[in-house]
């Protein structure tokens with residue numbers, strides 16, 4: 102490739118234009134996180150809504166400069182109103198839930214908005230109008246640069262300046278900054294917190310909507326826009342430092358430039374470039390370029406119950422669960438046995454995530470990496486090395502262990518959302534390597550023909566094998582939780598300062614927990630690959646990681662049964678409804694119902710229900726006794 | 732545990748300094764602490780007491796100065812390493828493990844002390860249970876062993892923290908406002924316990940305290956810190972009589988030091 106100055110400049114300007122778009126969306130997310138501490142996965146959906154609304158409104162308005170820019174602004178405001186409404190209707194009810202629980206609700210909103218958009222605009226992509234007056238291209242050094250890109254390049258800094266003005270020149274802006282720096286301050290200042298949160302959601306969503314509407318002249322509007330942008334937007338926010346608007350701008354530039362030029366430098370793993378940049382930044386600056394450490398080591402006090410050994414009732418519940426699975430497998434026909442096998446595998450996968458998340462206090466957004474690495478390792482061993490099933494099953498989790506040891510070492514240097522984003526980066530790097538190294542991994546076509554040995558070929562036998570291995574793995578995880586390691590791990594999560602002050606190397610324990618968790622995810626992975634007979638890159642992509650995260654959070658982070666309940670109900674319900682046309686909408690509504698009715702997850706909700714029933718039953722039994730005594 | 736040279740000081744601090752930005756929180760602090768001594772570090776709010784503690788156990792790295800513990804230079808050592816040498820502490824804002832029971836809080840320290848924290852398959856509940864019960868008994872918490880730590884009253888949390896700090900039989904305990912937030916009777920009781928621990932187990936204690944009754948009644952010796960500098964040192968009588976101390980606490984009034992309202996910085 103020759104070094105063509107015009108070409109480089111063209112790339113550079115295109116990158117700056119992309120940076121502006123990215124910045125608009127990211128700044129909104131950053132502001133929302135800064136004040137409310139909500140990890141808002143629906144932010145990409147706001148962006149998509151902005152694009153659709155912008156398309157429809159500008160189409161409806163008379164063509165012309167006023168129509169276009171006016172329509173764009175109206176679309177942004179409309180998205181702002183939608184965001185504020187969602188905050189009022191859903192999120193406000195769950196601010197007191199455990200950390201990251203709101204993330205589940207925002208994920209449900211993603212599903213709901215997807216289907217709502219599909220319903221309103223249909224599945225066909227829409228091609229919007231070009232911006233009037235900016236529909237040509239100017240020639241710079243022999244390279245044609247769209248005029249609209251130049252306008253976008255200017256819009257980024259202008260919006261940055263406007264936000265700065267609002268934050269420094271209005272009382273509201275000062276409050277927002279104060280709340281970003283110290284959340285307790287808001288209460289102390291006697292500020293109406295709900296009002297502040299709602300308005301922040303309005304501004305943040307409107308910025309995402311603006312970003313989406315401004316994108317209409319550049320790309321076709323489609324239902325993929327939300328998920329296509331969300332990961333990158335998170336990367337930008339995290340690199341900039343969560344809560345920092347200026348950071349979001351600098352990071353957007355950085356990412357856009359690396360995206361533009363990374364493909365020239367590292368074509369093999371170009372998809373992973375933003376994540377590599379994020380990982381490097383976070384390792385050097387664990388709270389991003391402009392972020393500050395989370396205020397203090399003493400985070401929100403946990404109200405978690407002490408860990409008790411399993412009582413009779415819970416043992417009975419486990420037996421009932423196993424019996425139910427066996428019933429599903431043997432009475433539910435071919436379909437039932439597949440579903441039951443899936444449930445066991447997914448439960449183990451969720452339980453492995455719960456180990457690091459619930460006991461270790463480390464949420465992972467990229468747990469599928471270890472599931473997938475182990476599955477691929479088993480596939481390699483079975484196909485390339487010709488190993489039979491059991492040795493492959495035994496050896497493959499070692500690959501997950503090594504990967505977890507490698508990535509975990511970096512991840513445990515951060516905490517909270519930053520740690521979670523590092524796990525996401527690790528998973529995305531693994532995913533893009535698997536996806537792009539197609540000579541070895543088959544790329545998108547995956548690896549086929551990874552079947553169990555002859556004796557385990559029947560679905561029923563394989564189910565029993567899965568059940569046996571899964572149960573042993575779950576029991577082992579439980580033992581570790583109740584062992585000194587599990588206790589000390591929880592101690593480190595509860596209060597790092599105190600744990601260090603009694604001699605505990607908290608980071609090393611977290612690292613070890615990361616590895617344990619990776620190994621058990623790997624066991625789930627090998628069970629999976631032989632159940633399906635194949636493995637594709639999808640199995641280590643973001644959606645799989647998020648499924649596990651949702652299962653753990655929905656089930657209840659604070660309960661050992663949470664992940665199992667979450668995994669079983671999630672898999673079963675989704676399986677049941679996914680044949681319906683608008684199943685995402687229904688699923689989203691169901692998730693929100695759980696989130697609102699059981700802010701401590703399904704396990705917590707059931708426990709409260711049980712106590713309520715027991716108390717009522719007890720009340721009835723006690724009364725006659727009292728009457729007798731009196 | 733390391734051995735102390737016979738009769739040598741347990742702790743020797745020299746020239747300890749720390750500033751935050753332009754704020755000189757601690758300036759050239761030097762003192763020594765003998766075996767079985769109960770030494771009080773007093774001073775108004777913001778005087779630098781907690782900052783001193785944080786430098787002693789390694790939570791903060793001093794800008795200058797040295798900390799020698801039992802003849803060994805521990806300056807800049809991590810808290811967990813200092814703890815292994817026998818330097819334990821409690822925190823001004825109590826630090827416990829809220830999701831655990833009272834006795835489990837103590838067991839964690841015992842597990843760590845016996846270096847069993849990486850054991851994957853034994854049952855933690857049985858780990859050092861008897862010893863933990865004895866420690867709880869020592870601080871008067873035996874009855875609460877199986878209560879959920881998050882339910883404890885503030886004073887009980889302080890006592891639990893003391894039990895945890897005693898788990899590895901420390902040579903030196905740093906106690907940052909051990910009685911803050913307690914009723915007067917409970918304060919006296921807790922400090923009497925601390926005094927007993929010093930007398931019976933040969934532990935040395937350095938503590939900070941705002942309640943002058945407690946300080947004058949129990950401390951063997953008192954250090955007074957003001958704006959990061961030690962301005963007086965001596966017995967209770969000497970401190971009571973010291974003109975500079977009176978000035979710091981009262982701006983030259985006639986009352987005894989100890990009134991918490993007197994905050995030169997505020």
Ligand SMILES: Nc1ncnc2c1ncn2[C@@H]1O[C@H](COP(=O)(O)OP(=O)(O)OP(=O)(O)O)[C@@H](O)[C@H]1O
Pocket residue numbers: 751754756774775776777778779780781782783823
């Ligand atoms: N991490 C920190 N960053 C910046 N300044 C700090 C920090 N910690 C303490 N300071 C400042 O150092 C000075 C000494 O604080 P320190 O907490 O040591 O006082 P103290 O004597 O323990 O007060 P109190 O009686 O209120 O506990 C104060 O001015 C405080 O604001």
Ligand SMILES: [Mg+2]
Pocket residue numbers: 780781782823907
């Ligand atoms: Mg203090």
